[in-house]
Amino acid sequence: MRDLGLVAGSCGGLDTRFAAELVKPATERGWRPAITLTPTAHRWLESTGGLADVAAATDLPVRSVSRLPGEPRPHPDPSVFLFAPASANSVAKLALGIADNQALTVLGDVLGAPGITIVVAYQIQDTRVHHPAWQRHLDTLAGAGVTLHRLDIGRPWTEALDLLP
Secondary structure, three states: OEEEEEEEOOOOOHHHHHHHHHHHHHHHOOEEEEEEEOHHHHHHHHHHOHHHHHHHOOOOOOEOOOOOOOOOOOOOOOOEEEEEEEOHHHHHHHHHOOOOOHHHHHHHOOOOOOOOEEEEEEOOOHHHHHOOOHHHHHHHHHHOOOEEEEOOOOOOHHHHHHHOO
């Protein structure tokens, strides 16, 4: 199995679609998910009972906070990352280099690094695309070698897995 850094933010459908359409299919395709959630995504999955399904699909701990000094690293160093679902807020922070949670730290540490593949599959309100900074954020990430994919309502999230090498 190949290690996949699977990062998720708090977006609609996270509680019902993340495990069913990303985590489990990733393992079926031969990936070993090293899952890191934004703090809000962790709270959402915990409150809906979905965290147990996510944790059951990997032999690694599901992370949402940084480790303490002296604690062992809970995840390997994958060369492939999928950030899905990614909120507009998290996309903007990643593009600006803001790493204010463990999920963005994991991605920010490898963004633009040679030999690292990052796919960002984001959800966005139709009105958000008109924000003057939105396209610049996408352009910044694309310029760093990130593959971008919009998760459209009604389309399977497994489409994002098809973008992995």
